[in-house]
Amino acid sequence: MFSIRILSLATTALVALVGVSNTQNITSDTFFYGQSPPVYPSPIGTGTGNWSEAYKKAEAMVAQMTLDEKSNLTFGISSKTNGCSGNIPAIERLGFPGLCLQDAGNGVRATDFVNGYPSGLHVGASWNKDLAYKRALAMGGEFRSKGVNIVLGPVVGPLGRVSQGGRNWEGFSNDPYLSGSLVFETVRGIQENGVITSTKHFIGNEQETNRNPITNVAGQYVESISANIDDKSMHELYLWPFQDAVHAGTGNIMCSYNRLNNSHGCANSKTLNGLLKTELGFNGFVVSDWFAQHSGVSSALAGLDMAMPDSEGFWGSNLTTAIRNGSVPMSRLNDMATRIIASWYQMGQDNGYPTPGIGMPVDVLASHKAVNARNPSSKQVILDAAIEGHVLVKNVNNALPLKSPKLLSLFGYDAKAPDQNDPAAGFGSWIAINGTIISGGGSGANSPAYISAPFDALQEKAYQADTTILWDFINVNATANVDGASDACLVFINAFASEGFDRVGLHDDFSDALVNNIADQCSNTIVVIHNAGVRLVDQFIDHPNVTAVIFAHLPGQDSGRALVSLLYGDFSPSGKLPYSVPMNESAFGALLSPALPAAPYTLFPQDDFTEGIYIDYRAFDAQNITPRYEFGFGLSYTTFGYLNLRILARSGVSRNTYPTGLIREGGAEDLWDVITTVTADVKNTGAVDGAEVAQLYVGIPGGPIRQLRGFSKVHIQAGHTATVSFDLTRRDLSVWDVVVQQWKLQSGKYYIYVGTSSRILHLDGTLTI
Numbered sequence: 001m002f003s004i005r006i007l008s009l010a011t012t013a014l015v016a017l018v019g020v021s022n023t024q025n026i027t028s029d030t031f032f033y034g035q036s037p038p039v040y041p042s043p044i045g046t047g048t049g050n051w052s053e054a055y056k057k058a059e060a061m062v063a064q065m066t067l068d069e070k071s072n073l074t075f076g077i078s079s080k081t082n083g084c085s086g087n088i089p090a091i092e093r094l095g096f097p098g099l100c101l102q103d104a105g106n107g108v109r110a111t112d113f114v115n116g117y118p119s120g121l122h123v124g125a126s127w128n129k130d131l132a133y134k135r136a137l138a139m140g141g142e143f144r145s146k147g148v149n150i151v152l153g154p155v156v157g158p159l160g161r162v163s164q165g166g167r168n169w170e171g172f173s174n175d176p177y178l179s180g181s182l183v184f185e186t187v188r189g190i191q192e193n194g195v196i197t198s199t200k201h202f203i204g205n206e207q208e209t210n211r212n213p214i215t216n217v218a219g220q221y222v223e224s225i226s227a228n229i230d231d232k233s234m235h236e237l238y239l240w241p242f243q244d245a246v247h248a249g250t251g252n253i254m255c256s257y258n259r260l261n262n263s264h265g266c267a268n269s270k271t272l273n274g275l276l277k278t279e280l281g282f283n284g285f286v287v288s289d290w291f292a293q294h295s296g297v298s299s300a301l302a303g304l305d306m307a308m309p310d311s312e313g314f315w316g317s318n319l320t321t322a323i324r325n326g327s328v329p330m331s332r333l334n335d336m337a338t339r340i341i342a343s344w345y346q347m348g349q350d351n352g353y354p355t356p357g358i359g360m361p362v363d364v365l366a367s368h369k370a371v372n373a374r375n376p377s378s379k380q381v382i383l384d385a386a387i388e389g390h391v392l393v394k395n396v397n398n399a400l401p402l403k404s405p406k407l408l409s410l411f412g413y414d415a416k417a418p419d420q421n422d423p424a425a426g427f428g429s430w431i432a433i434n435g436t437i438i439s440g441g442g443s444g445a446n447s448p449a450y451i452s453a454p455f456d457a458l459q460e461k462a463y464q465a466d467t468t469i470l471w472d473f474i475n476v477n478a479t480a481n482v483d484g485a486s487d488a489c490l491v492f493i494n495a496f497a498s499e500g501f502d503r504v505g506l507h508d509d510f511s512d513a514l515v516n517n518i519a520d521q522c523s524n525t526i527v528v529i530h531n532a533g534v535r536l537v538d539q540f541i542d543h544p545n546v547t548a549v550i551f552a553h554l555p556g557q558d559s560g561r562a563l564v565s566l567l568y569g570d571f572s573p574s575g576k577l578p579y580s581v582p583m584n585e586s587a588f589g590a591l592l593s594p595a596l597p598a599a600p601y602t603l604f605p606q607d608d609f610t611e612g613i614y615i616d617y618r619a620f621d622a623q624n625i626t627p628r629y630e631f632g633f634g635l636s637y638t639t640f641g642y643l644n645l646r647i648l649a650r651s652g653v654s655r656n657t658y659p660t661g662l663i664r665e666g667g668a669e670d671l672w673d674v675i676t677t678v679t680a681d682v683k684n685t686g687a688v689d690g691a692e693v694a695q696l697y698v699g700i701p702g703g704p705i706r707q708l709r710g711f712s713k714v715h716i717q718a719g720h721t722a723t724v725s726f727d728l729t730r731r732d733l734s735v736w737d738v739v740v741q742q743w744k745l746q747s748g749k750y751y752i753y754v755g756t757s758s759r760i761l762h763l764d765g766t767l768t769i
C-alpha cells in the first residue's frame with residue numbers, strides 16, 4: 001500500500017551480497033531495500049508530559065486549517081523580507097506569523113549586532129554543565145531578539161567517530177555521556193528564551209565526504225554515504241546524546257544528509273518513526289537538513305514533518321495530490337502540522353514573540369534597521385566560556401603561568417586577527433594561515449561582534465604589565481627575531497575544519513616546522529593551538545625547549561582576552577580534553593579518515609560501523625594503545641588529591657532488569673531513576689585556587705573496561721576540600737538489549753572509578769546489582 005519499495009526484511013543484506021564480484025560495480029541499489037527495518041505508520045504526536053496544553057491548542061488551530069494551509073507549514077519558502085536560512089509562511093487569518101529558521105549552534109550567523117560564542121568543542125573542553133547552560137541562555141536570547149523561531153543547533157551528530165571529520169568541532173565531544181550532558185543544558189538554556197532548538201544531525205552524519213549525492217567524473221549519480229550502524233552502537237553511542245536532547249524537550253530535530261542502512265536520513269522510518277518518535281517519545285517535529293529530502297510520499301510516511309529550504313518539487317502541490325489520492329493519509333499531514341504548531345505553542349511563541357526574521361536583513365550590506373541582540377549581561381559568560389575551554393597539556397618547570405615577564409617574543413600566523421572578521425577565513429584549507437580562528441567554518445560558524453585575537457590581548461597586557469613584546473608573524477624560521485633575552489616565546493598555530501569537507505590530516509608540516517624552528521632558538525617555547533578537532537603534537541612535543549602546550553580550541557570572540565588571563569595566571573586552566581590525542585594517526589586505524597566509495601558499491605558508498613562502540617578512548621583502552629594525552633586529561637596551576645570514595649545504593653528504587661515506566665520525552669521515565677550515588681572528596685593540594693573536573697567511569701559487566709558516566713566541575717580554594725557527587729541512573733548502568741529492545745540493567749559487579757582523567761583514576765570501588 002505504500003509507494004515505497006520494501007522487498008525483504010533481510011537484516012544482513014551486506015552478507016547476502018556475497019555472490020557479487022568486487023571487481024564489478026553495482027549499478028542498481030534495488031537489493032538494498034529492506035535493509036533498514038520498516039516502521040510504519042508514523043506515530044501521531046499526542047503531547048505527553050507538559051506538552052499537553054500546547055497540543056490541545058495546536059490541534060484546535062490545525063482543525064481550522066485548509067489542506068493548503070496545512071501543507072504550507074511543511075515546506076520552506078524564500079523570503080523577500082528577511083535573510084533567515086529558512087522560512088515558513090504566515091497563516092494570517094489564524095494568527096500564525098510564520099517561522100524563521102536560522103544558523104547555528106554557536107551563535108547567530110550571517111547578521112550584525114550579535115556575539116560569537118565559543119564553539120561546541122570548546123564547551124565540551126570546559127566540562128562545565130552550569131556554564132553550558134548559561135552560554136545557551138545568553139545565546140538563545142540573541143536568537144529571540146533577532147526574531148529567530150528555530151535555531152539550527154546544537155550539534156551532537158557528528159559525534160566525532162572519524163578523527164578528520166569536518167564538523168566534529170560543532171559538537172561537544174565524541175563521548176556520548178559528555179555530549180549528552182552538555183546538550184541537555186544547551187537545549188534547556190536556549191529554549192528557556194522561547195526559542196526552539198533544532199538538535200542535529202539525526203543521525204550517523206559522521207563525515208562530510210559523500211554526505212550528499214553527487215555526480216562523479218564519469219557522469220554517474222553517486223548516492224550519499226550509508227552509515228550502517230548496528231542497533232547496540234546506535235543506542236549506546238550515536239542516539240544517546242539525542243536522547244538527552246529529547247529529554248530536555250528539544251522542539252525540533254534535524255534529519256541528516258547521509259543514508260542509514262541505505263535509506264536516506266530524512267526518509268528512514270526506523271530512525272524517525274521508530275527510534276525518535278516511538279522509542280524516545282519525541283513530541284516535536286522533524287525538519288530536513290537543507291536539500292536532504294529526496295522523495296515525497298516516502299519521506300512523509302517515514303516521519304519527516306518539514307522540508308527545507310523548499311519542497312524541491314517533492315511536497316507542495318505534490319503532497320496535497322498524494323493526500324487526495326490516498327498515498328499519504330490526511331492524519332499524517334495533520335500530525336506534521338500539529339507537531340509544528342505545538343512546538344510553537346510549547347515555547348510560548350504565540351505570546352509576544354518578536355516578528356519572524358525581524359533582525360535578519362536580507363542583505364546586511366544594504367541599508368537596514370539595526371536590531372541589537374547583544375546584551376551587556378552576556379559579557380561575563382562569553383569570557384568565562386572562552387577561558388574554560390582551554391586545555392593545558394604540557395607545563396614543564398612551571399613555565400606557566402608567566403611570572404612578570406619582561407620580554408615575550410610572539411610567532412605564528414594564528415596570533416593576529418584575520419583581515420576580515422570572517423571565522424571561515426580558512427575555508428578549503430587545513431590551517432587558517434591568514435589569522436586566528438575562533439570558530440570553524442561553514443553553516444556552523446558565527447558572526448562575532450569583534451575578535452580579541454591573542455596578539456591584541458597581549459598588546460593590551462604589555463601596556464598594563466610593562467611587558468615588552470616582539471613579534472614576527474611572517475617568517476617560518478624567524479631566526480633573526482628570537483631575542484636572546486626573551487623570557488618566553490609564544491608560538492600560535494591552528495588546525496582548521498569546516499562543514500563541507502573533512503580534514504586532510506591531524507597535523508601539518510608547516511606549523512610543526514614553525515614550532516620546531518622557534519624551539520631550536522628559544523629555551524622557553526610555549527605553543528598555543530587553536531584546534532577544530534584532534535591535533536597531534538608528537539612532531540614537537542618532546543623538543544626540550546617546548547615547555548608548555550595549550551589546546552586553545554575555538555574560544556569565540558573573547559579568545560585573546562581569555563588566553564592572556566590564563567597565561568598571566570589570573571585564572572588556573574581547568575579545561576580537559578573532550579577527546580583523546582594519540583601519538584600517531586595510526587592509532588585511529590580505519591577511523592582516522594572518512595570512508596570513500598569503493599567497489600562494488602562505488603555508486604552506493606557504504607560505511608560499516610564495524611568497530612561498534614569502540615571509538616576514541618574505548619578503542620584505545622581495548623587495544624592497549626597509549627595515547628599522548630588521554631580523554632579527560634588537562635593540567636592546572638594547582639594540584640588535586642582524591643579521597644573517600646563512597647558508593648551509596650539508593651533505596652526504594654526498582655532494580656528490575658528492564659524499565660517499566662511510561663514513554664515520556666527521552667524514553668521510559670524510569671531510565672532516569674537514580675540507582676546509585678557516588679561521592680568523593682577532592683582536595684586542592686597546591687598553592688593556588690583552581691577548578692577541577694572530577695570524572696567518574698563505570699566498568700559495566702560485559703562492557704568496555706570503562707565509560708564516562710559522571711563528571712563534576714568544582715572550584716576549590718588552595719588547601720580546601722570539596723565533595724563531588726555523581727548520580728548514576730538506570731540508563732547509565734544499562735546496556736542496550738538488542739533482542740528485548742530495551743535498556744537492560746546488568747546483574748553482577750560494576751567497577752567504579754573516580755579521578756582526574758580517563759587514565760588517572762585515584763579512587764576505585766565496586767557496586768553489585
Ligand SMILES: *[C@@H]1O[C@H](CO)[C@@H](O)[C@H](O)[C@H]1NC(C)=O
Nearest residue numbers: 023024025216218220599602
Ligand atoms: C567502477 O567504478 C569506478 C569509479 O567510478 C571506476 O574507476 C571503475 O573503473 C569501475 N569498474 C568497473 C569494472 O566498471
Ligand SMILES: *[C@@H]1O[C@H](CO)[C@@H](O)[C@H](O)[C@H]1NC(C)=O
Nearest residue numbers: 011036037230231260261270
Ligand atoms: C541497520 O541494520 C542493522 C543490522 O541489521 C540493524 O541492527 C539496525 O537496527 C539497522 N538500523 C537502521 C537505522 O536501519
Ligand SMILES: *[C@@H]1O[C@H](CO)[C@@H](O)[C@H](O)[C@H]1NC(C)=O
Nearest residue numbers: 066068069072077089090091
Ligand atoms: C501558502 O503560502 C504562500 C506563500 O508561500 C501564499 O502565497 C499562499 O497564499 C499560502 N496558501 C494558503 C492556502 O494559505
Ligand SMILES: *[C@@H]1O[C@H](CO)[C@@H](O)[C@H](O)[C@H]1NC(C)=O
Nearest residue numbers: 311312313314315316317318
Ligand atoms: C511534482 O512532482 C513533479 C515530478 O517529480 C515535479 O516535476 C513537479 O515540479 C512537482 N510539483 C510541485 C508543485 O512541486
Ligand SMILES: *[C@@H]1O[C@H](CO)[C@@H](O)[C@H](O)[C@H]1NC(C)=O
Nearest residue numbers: 003297318319321322325327
Ligand atoms: C498520488 O500522488 C503522488 C504525488 O503526485 C504520486 O507520486 C502517486 O503516484 C499518486 N498515487 C496514485 C495511486 O495515484
Ligand SMILES: *[C@@H]1O[C@H](CO)[C@@H](O)[C@H](O)[C@H]1NC(C)=O
Nearest residue numbers: 050051188247248249346347
Ligand atoms: C516543560 O518541562 C521542561 C523540562 O522540565 C521545562 O524546561 C519547560 O519549561 C516546560 N515547559 C512547559 C510549557 O511547561
Ligand SMILES: *[C@@H]1O[C@H](CO)[C@@H](O)[C@H](O)[C@H]1NC(C)=O
Nearest residue numbers: 425426427429431432433434
Ligand atoms: C589568505 O589571504 C590571501 C590574500 O588575501 C588569499 O589569497 C588566500 O586565499 C587566503 N588564504 C586562506 C587559507 O584563506
Ligand SMILES: *[C@@H]1O[C@H](CO)[C@@H](O)[C@H](O)[C@H]1NC(C)=O
Nearest residue numbers: 476477478479510513514517
Ligand atoms: C627554515 O625553515 C625551513 C622549513 O621548515 C627548513 O627547511 C629550514 O631548515 C629552516 N632554516 C633554518 C635556518 O632554520
Ligand SMILES: *[C@@H]1O[C@H](CO)[C@@H](O)[C@H](O)[C@H]1NC(C)=O
Nearest residue numbers: 519520521522523524544545
Ligand atoms: C634550546 O634553546 C637554546 C636557546 O635558548 C638553544 O641554544 C638550544 O640549542 C635549544 N635546544 C635545542 C634542543 O634545540
Ligand SMILES: *[C@@H]1O[C@H](CO)[C@@H](O)[C@H](O)[C@H]1NC(C)=O
Nearest residue numbers: 536537538539583584585586
Ligand atoms: C606515525 O606512524 C607512521 C607510520 O606508521 C610513521 O611513518 C610516522 O613517523 C609516525 N609518526 C610519529 C610522529 O611517530
